[in-house]
Amino acid sequence: MTLIADDHTASELPQLVSLDPRDGSAVASYPVADAAEVDRTVAAARSDADWWAAQGFAGRKRHLLAFKGQVAAGARDLAAVISRETGKPAGDALLEVVLTLTHLDWAAKRAGRVLQRRKVAAGLINYNQKASVGYEPYGVVGVIGPWNYPFYTPMGSISYALAAGNAVVFKPSELTPATAKWVEDAWNRAVPGHQVLRVVVGDGATGGALAASGVDKVAFTGSPGTARKVMAAAAANLTPIVVEAGGKDAMIVAADADLDAAVDAAVFGAMGNAGQTCAGVERIYVVGSVAEAFTTKLVAAAAKLAPGGDDAASYGPMTLGRQSEVIAGHIAAALADGGTALLGGPESVAGGYVGPVILRDVPESCAAVREETFGPVVVVNTVADLDEAVSRTNAVDYGLTASIFTKDLHAGARLANRLRAGAVTVNSVLGFAGIPGLPFGGRGESGFGRIHGDAGLREFSVVKSVAVQTRSAMIKLLTMDRSEKDMHLTERMLHLLHDPKKH
Structure with a gap:
């Protein structure tokens, strides 16, 4: 990403130029949206939001x-x-598109079933109320959005916000604006x-303005540090936020594991997309x-595996060039603290490309174990048993x-229940x-929401409860003029329904 002044007039917005990390060539250039432009875009989106909500589930499904x-x-x-802006091989980029369409299809078709108003039992005391939630x-x-999966992740x-009936203003990573603009154009054609769906292009200031x-x-998807800044900006208006922060x-790896399958998955999870996967594999605990x-x-x-700049390569360069410095720092510190390099090492970090690195016996206090490396580096530490692995x-x-x-x-399912994680997979x-469901x-x-x-559909929806009184209550309690008879009956009902001696 490069910010340059516009060549036409000093009053025009500066331009953001996205670059191909493989060779530094320009992919596209867009005006940077300042706070005023962001506000105008959000205001314009509000009129479209009214139209979109009025389409109902069936209409939104058709458009989606x-x-x-x-x-x-x-x-x-x-x-x-996607390939040009991130440097990932075209095949990996196409897989990202395929997975994303699966979620879009599911959200479009499922929203009506999940979000439609439904009856709720009112209970014995409230027999005269008809209750529902929508x-x-x-x-x-x-x-x-982030840059590592610039289509799938945002x-x-x-997809789920649109299916729930909201308009969306999307601020992509400054490294991948062309991907976002392509998606916006596709919406406008459809x-x-x-x-x-509107896109505002810019850097961190644009995201803060949004x-x-x-x-x-x-x-928001990004680092915990940036998430805190976004939360602080949103807090001024008490704006709720959902965060995925890496x-x-x-x-x-248990003693009875299929080691070939585990290795295949570990290599994919640790090295795929040059290790730039928040939900991949950065550390492995294997029973002794x-x-x-x-x-x-x-x-x-x-x-x-070998990184490279063509589609024959195992994976591409670091999309964010300065990430190489973080990776080099984690490797160096791990080795200095007693870890061993089984494959690669400091020499694997060569400019924007990083070869696969496997480290063993790295102290648990090291950054390579505790902090996001976000590169093709994995730590393998031996544990005595599965209890130690969980700990x-x-x-x-x-x-x-x-x-x-x-x-x-069965043991895998029991272990999954003990892990402090939002999602756990067994044997994959x-x-x-x-799996969109x-x-x-x-x-x-790692965030919340x-x-x-x-x-996900409910995350982008406001719950509304409705109670409709269909007849007068036999016991009138919601009044300032309660009778002694009604209070007596209420006390008897309390003991009947809730006294443990009665059950």
Whole structure:
């Protein structure tokens, strides 16, 4: 990303130029939205929000499926834009598009069933009330997206917010504005004349302006530090926020695990997308009896990978160039504190490209174990048993995802219930990513709130309860003129319903 002054007049907004991290070539250039432009965009979105809410579930479903059709028809073109802005191979970018469309389709078709008004039992005392609960749109939702999965991740909020009846103002990462603009254009082709999805381009100041603009809810994906800044900006208007702030995801390998399957998943989770996956694998705890066999297989598999700038490469460069400095720092500190490099090392960090790195016996206090490395680096530490693996997994401040490999599926399920994580997979990594019915989100430093699934639809909805009195109450309590008879009957009913001696 590069910010440059506009060449035309000094009064015009500066331009943001997105760059291909593989060669530094320009992908696209857009005006940077300042606070005033953000406010204008949000104000314009409000009129579209009214129209969108009025379409009802059936109307929104029809428009969302038309939007999905536009994206599907241009999937290869969109993947090419994603590839250029992130540096990831085109095949990886196309997979991102496919997974995203699965969620968009599900949200469009499911929203009516999840959010429609439904009856609620009023109870014996309130027999004269007809109770129901329903869900209404917030209005305008601001979405602040990341650069590592510039389509899949923000669309996890956008798809569900739209399906719930909200208009969306989307501020993409400053590294990937062309991807967002492509999506906005696809919407305008599918639903001409109604800009329910609008994009504002800019840097951190633009994101802060969106959070402070008075939107009705904010969905943010990024680092915990930036999340705190966004929350502070949103707090001025008491704007609710959902946060996905990364992870330090662990894999547990039991003594009975299928080691080949575990290795295949570990390499994918740790090295795929150049390790730039918040829900991947950054640390592995393997039971001692299989530790040597596992690490031998892991090193052999990862050694076959090589980063590069073409589609034949295993993965691409660091999308964010300065991330290489973080990665180099984590590796150096781990080795200085007694860790061992089984594959690669400091020399693996070569400018914007980082070769696969496997570290062993790294102290649990090191940044490589406790902080997000966000590169193709994985720590493998040996544990005495699964209890120790659970304890170490839960010891960090992050709590996004984790994975377990064991042939005992019952034991795997029991372990999953003990892990402090928002999502756990057994015998796979990222197995939940393509299951739209599963909510996604974390705890601790990984954030709060959920996208995807029924919970994701409700996340972008306001609950409204309605009680309709259909007849007069036999016992009149909601009055300033309560009778002694009614109070006597109430006390008798209290003991009848709630006194443990009566049950």
